[in-house]
Structures are given as structure tokens and as C-alpha cells.
Amino acid sequence: MSVQNYLLNIPETTDKRVVIVGGGFGGLKLALKLHTKKFQVVLLDKNNYHLFQPLLYQVAMSALEPSAISFPLRKVFQKTGIHYRMARLEAVDPEKNEVLTDIGQLKYDYLILATGAKTNFFNQEKIEKFTLQMKSAPDALYIRNQTLLNFEKALNKSHKKDVKSYLNVAIIGGGPTGVELAGAMAEMKRYVLPKDYPELDMSNMKIMLYEASPRLLAGMSETSSRVANEYLQKLGVEVHTGTAVKDYDGRTLTLPDGVTVDVKTVIWAAGITSARIDGIAETSYGRNNRLLVNAFNQVEGYQNIFALGDNSIMIDSTHPIGHPQVAQVALQQAHYLANNLIKINQNKPLKPFHYIDKGSMATVGRHLAVADLPFAKFKGYFAWLLWSVVHLLSIVGVKNKLFVLLNWSWKYITYDQSLRLLVKHKSKN
Numbered sequence: 001m002s003v004q005n006y007l008l009n010i011p012e013t014t015d016k017r018v019v020i021v022g023g024g025f026g027g028l029k030l031a032l033k034l035h036t037k038k039f040q041v042v043l044l045d046k047n048n049y050h051l052f053q054p055l056l057y058q059v060a061m062s063a064l065e066p067s068a069i070s071f072p073l074r075k076v077f078q079k080t081g082i083h084y085r086m087a088r089l090e091a092v093d094p095e096k097n098e099v100l101t102d103i104g105q106l107k108y109d110y111l112i113l114a115t116g117a118k119t120n121f122f123n124q125e126k127i128e129k130f131t132l133q134m135k136s137a138p139d140a141l142y143i144r145n146q147t148l149l150n151f152e153k154a155l156n157k158s159h160k161k162d163v164k165s166y167l168n169v170a171i172i173g174g175g176p177t178g179v180e181l182a183g184a185m186a187e188m189k190r191y192v193l194p195k196d197y198p199e200l201d202m203s204n205m206k207i208m209l210y211e212a213s214p215r216l217l218a219g220m221s222e223t224s225s226r227v228a229n230e231y232l233q234k235l236g237v238e239v240h241t242g243t244a245v246k247d248y249d250g251r252t253l254t255l256p257d258g259v260t261v262d263v264k265t266v267i268w269a270a271g272i273t274s275a276r277i278d279g280i281a282e283t284s285y286g287r288n289n290r291l292l293v294n295a296f297n298q299v300e301g302y303q304n305i306f307a308l309g310d311n312s313i314m315i316d317s318t319h320p321i322g323h324p325q326v327a328q329v330a331l332q333q334a335h336y337l338a339n340n341l342i343k344i345n346q347n348k349p350l351k352p353f354h355y356i357d358k359g360s361m362a363t364v365g366r367h368l369a370v371a372d373l374p375f376a377k378f379k380g381y382f383a384w385l386l387w388s389v390v391h392l393l394s395i396v397g398v399k400n401k402l403f404v405l406l407n408w409s410w411k412y413i414t415y416d417q418s419l420r421l422l423v424k425h426k427s428k429n
């Protein structure tokens with residue numbers, strides 16, 4: 001921890017100061033809803049951009065650049081009066097109403113913790129060391145680099161066993177991220193890799209998807225789960241449900257029945273957890289380090305500390321294990337919390353959070369997607385079109401929307417994703 005012992009340079013004001021930590025879906029929406037009210041809004045984020053995580057897999061699969069799904073926070077806040085600092089939260093001192101960051105300390109009247117989640121490796125050290133994860137833009141670029149690098153290396157292997165090992169890709173975790181990655185990789189194998197690597201026999205490449213539970217997309221309906229499985233198999237993906245990978249040492253993947261698979265590219269997409277925050281009481285944490293909050297997003301044990309989105313857990317009769325960790329929950333909680341903070345300022349009664357499930361979707365590939373909406377379930381072309389439109393409209397910024405649309409259109413027409421640059425670290429040039 002590197003807490004700096006001086007004050008952040010934020011002007012003093014008579015308005016209540018709301019410090020929001022995290023400029024993701026929840027934090028950003030909250031800041032934008034509050035800044036016109038009688039509050040001083042300060043947003044802290046360790047990155048200087050908002051990231052649209054649902055399309056990270058397309059960065060990993062060379063279909064989009066990170067800049068197309070990221071938006072600079074300073075640009076979003078132009079002319080809003082919101083104070084932004086690029087700072088990493090290190091600890092909270094609830095007695096002094098102060099946050100401690102890597103660039104200094106800051107007093108708050110209300111603190112909102114919207115720091116999201118990180119990959120959960122379930123304390124499996126080797127898996128954490130040797131697999132690739134996908135929670136940030138650098139993670140996605142690293143997957144892209146490693147995958148392309150392994151294809152390059154495959155060209156120079158003389159033994160078929162080694163060629164296969166470098167071409168094979170294993171994805172662990174059959175949630176939306178794993179399914180989308182596997183589908184995108186299968187399309188790359190079908191349409192792009194044979195043209196890029198004519199010297200390689202692509203029938204040596206296997207794409208394997210492992211899921212510990214009995215079915216893919218556990219958060220969606222059984223029908224969507226079955227259809228997604230069929231789509232993946234149609235694209236040539238080996239789907240292994242009910243298979244909890246036991247070990248990986250950087251070369252060999254070990255399955256529960258002792259069977260081993262040689263594979264150099266292994267992506268771990270099997271769970272998330274939250275990072276604990278120093279200074280917050282042990283009793284305020286629930287499952288997977290999520291902060292226990294009441295119906296007003298108030299963190300257990302604190303009056304003026306709130307949490308929302310992925311790093312919080314609100315348990316009620318309809319959600320006994322909390323809400324799903326998806327963008328809609330973070331956005332809707334931000335909406336309620338903004339209104340409740342205004343009510344607190346006005347000494348008015350608060351309104352408890354009520355989640356409206358707008359449905360969920362997952363795409364597998366061109367014209368192949370599944371959608372569970374409250375009023376109907378779709379699959380195939382219509383679900384794929386709906387998925388594309390919803391994601392396009394949700395991206396922050398007109399330029400980003402246009403870039404994504406252009407890339408998608410190009411890919412649709414040419415069956416190619418043209419961003420296969422292998423960007424190496426300076427020291428390795």
C-alpha cells in the first residue's frame with residue numbers, strides 16, 4: 001500500500017461533498033446524475049477512462065481496439081463541474097470521514113464505493129500464474145498478444161504434438177464471457193487463421209470450453225443455455241460441461257478424471273470477487289467480498305458510506321443471493337442512490353431499491369445469439385441483431401459508437417478482423 005500523506009487539492013465548499021470511487025457503469029452514472037444538484041461531486045478512478053467491459057472479448061479477439069470501448073473520464077466531465085482525480089483507493093478511515101489514496105487523502109460527507117470486481121481464481125496459485133484473465137483493457141490486449149504469439153510459435157515447431165499445443169485454446173468458465181470468447185475464437189479459426197497461416201493445418205487446432213456446472217450460461221434460461229451449446233458445437237468448439245479443471249502448469253491442463261491436454265493458451269473466465277478495502281469492518285462483507293448493503297445501498301455498519309454495482313450485495317426476498325453482477329444492476333442502483341442522496345439532503349424519506357430485470361443476452365457468432373427478455377426468448381439472427389444494437393447504443397461517445405459500427409460492418413462484409421497487431425513491450429523490440 002502506498003498511501004500519500006497529503007490532502008487532495010479539491011476546493012472547499014459549503015455543499016456536501018460526495019466522493020465516488022470508481023468510474024465504471026455505476027460510479028459514472030451516479031456522478032452525472034448528481035452534479036447538477038447541491039453537491040460537490042468528486043470522482044476517483046485508478047484509470048483515466050471508463051471501460052465498456054462487455055466488448056472486451058472483441059479486443060482480445062482482434063476485432064476492436066481498446067480505444068473504441070474506452071472513454072476518457074475528463075472528456076465526459078467537461079463543463080460539468082465534477083472534480084476528477086486519477087487515484088487508487090487504498091483505505092477508508094470512517095472515523096475521520098476520509099479516503100486514503102495513492103496520491104493523497106480527502107474528506108467526504110458521503111462516500112460511494114463503486115469499485116467493481118476482479119477475477120476470482122479461488123486461491124489456485126498455479127491457475128492464477130499461468131492462465132490469462134480478462135477484466136481490463138490491458139488484460140484483453142495481453143490475450144490478443146499471447147494468442148497471436150502462440151500461432152507464430154506454432155509455425156516453427158517440428159513435432160505435431162508441439163504444433164497442436166501452441167494452436168490449442170482452452171477457455172475455462174461457461175458464462176457469457178467464456179461463451180462469447182469461444183465463439184469468436186471459433187470464427188477466427190474458420191475465417192481468418194487459414195488465410196493468415198496457410199502453412200499451418202488448422203485441423204490441428206482445438207478450441208475447448210470447460211464449465212464446472214452442468215450447463216453453460218447458468219444465469220440464463222435452460223433453452224438459451226442449450227441453444228448456445230449447440231451453436232458452439234456447430235462452430236467446432238468442444239464444450240465440456242460438468243468439468244471443473246483441476247490444474248494448469250503453463251503447458252498441461254489437468255481435468256478431474258486425470259485426463260491431460262497440452263495447450264499453451266488458457267483463458268480463465270470462471271468467476272469474480274471483489275477487492276477488500278482497508279478500514280472497512282470485516283462484518284460489512286458478504287459472499288465473495290461483496291459489501292453488504294441495505295435497500296438504500298448503505299454499507300452495513302455505516303451511515304454515510306454506500307456501495308453499488310458489482311462490489312455490493314443487497315439481499316432481499318426476491319434476491320436471496322443478491323442481484324446478478326451485471327451493468328443494469330449498477331446503473332439502476334446509481335439512479336436510486338442519486339435520488340436518495342438528494343432526499344437525505346432534504347430530510348425526506350428514502351426509496352428502497354427495486355430491480356427491473358430487462359433480460360440478458362449472449363452472442364456466439366455471426367447470426368448466432370440467445371436472448372432471454374421478460375416477455376419472450378429469442379435465438380439466432382434476431383437475437384444477434386438485438387444484441388448488436390443494444391451493445392452499440394450502450395457504448396459511451398458518438399465517435400466510439402461509429403468506430404465500433406465501422407469495425408463490425410467491415411468484419412461482416414469481409415469475414416475478417418483486421419487488428420491483428422502483435423504489440424510487443426519496449427524491452428523486447
Ligand SMILES: Cc1cc2nc3c(=O)[nH]c(=O)nc-3n(C[C@H](O)[C@H](O)[C@H](O)COP(=O)(O)OP(=O)(O)OC[C@H]3O[C@@H](n4cnc5c(N)ncnc54)[C@H](O)[C@@H]3O)c2cc1C
Pocket residue numbers: 021022023024025026027044045046047049050051053054055056057087088089090114115116117134135176177308309310311325326327328330
Ligand atoms: C469481460 C466482461 C464481459 C461482461 N459482459 C457483460 C454483459 O454482456 N452484460 C452485462 O450487463 N454485464 C457484463 N459484464 C459485467 C459488467 O461489466 C459489470 O457488471 C459492470 O461493469 C459493473 O459496474 P460497476 O460500476 O459496479 O463496476 P465497473 O464497471 O467494473 O467499474 C469499476 C471502476 O472502479 C475502478 N476501480 C477499481 N478499484 C479501484 C480503486 N482501488 N481505486 C480507484 N478506482 C478503482 C475501476 O478502474 C473501474 O473504472 C461483463 C464484465 C466483463 C469483465
